[in-house]
Amino acid sequence: MSSSPRAVVTPRAGRDGKRRSADRRLPPRARKALVVLHVVASVSWLALMLCLLTLAVTALTTGDADRLRTAYRAMAMLGDVLVVPLSLLTLLSGVVLGLGTSWGLFRYYWVNTKFWLTLGAMAASIFALTARLHDAVRAVDAHPTGPITPADLGFVRYNAAIVPAIALSLYLFAVILSVYKPWGRRRAAGARRGRIAEAGS
Numbered sequence: 001m002s003s004s005p006r007a008v009v010t011p012r013a014g015r016d017g018k019r020r021s022a023d024r025r026l027p028p029r030a031r032k033a034l035v036v037l038h039v040v041a042s043v044s045w046l047a048l049m050l051c052l053l054t055l056a057v058t059a060l061t062t063g064d065a066d067r068l069r070t071a072y073r074a075m076a077m078l079g080d081v082l083v084v085p086l087s088l089l090t091l092l093s094g095v096v097l098g099l100g101t102s103w104g105l106f107r108y109y110w111v112n113t114k115f116w117l118t119l120g121a122m123a124a125s126i127f128a129l130t131a132r133l134h135d136a137v138r139a140v141d142a143h144p145t146g147p148i149t150p151a152d153l154g155f156v157r158y159n160a161a162i163v164p165a166i167a168l169s170l171y172l173f174a175v176i177l178s179v180y181k182p183w184g185r186r187r188a189a190g191a192r193r194g195r196i197a198e199a200g201s
Contacts, residue, residue: 026100034100038093045086046175049168052078052129056161059136065148072136075160079133087122094118109183114174121170129167132159
């Protein structure tokens with residue numbers, strides 16, 4: 001009596017003909033922990049940008065010099081403490097999730113777009129936003145008492161609101177991409193070359 005043949009499990013092949021390696025996948029427990037970390041960091045970064053924008057609009061519209069000083073100093077404190085760790089943690093956890101799951105970093109248009117948006121928002125936050133916040137603090141520190149006029153601040157008061165608004169908009173769009181996952185999968189370069197070669201033969 002012959003025994004029934006055992007099923008042979010093989011890695012799934014992608015559209016480009018290459019087999020996907022299971023070794024690159026994160027274990028389920030590690031993946032879930034990383035998803036939690038990524039969501040917490042992302043939401044915290046989003047909330048930070050919203051807080052900074054709220055303080056910037058308050059400073060832009062208030063006629064109270066003391067409130068103006070408090071708003072800019074609070075913005076600088078939040079920026080110095082939270083901008084770098086939250087933005088880096090969001091980007092790095094997202095990259096590890098992309099590389100350690102079937103989504104990849106460059107297999108899908110929405111993941112690729114989200115990666116570049118997050119990178120742009122991080123650069124705007126670290127390099128442009130923190131510099132503008134320090135400019136605002138220097139402007140109010142130059143007038144420690146008494147009234148502060150718009151002429152005393154110059155364009156600083158607009159920059160302090162524009163930069164967090166841009167960073168917030170970029171990351172809100174990245175969140176929308178994560179929820180709706182538009183545009184589908186990118187075609188592999190090998191598959192495109194194969195189709196071109198077949199068409200030319």
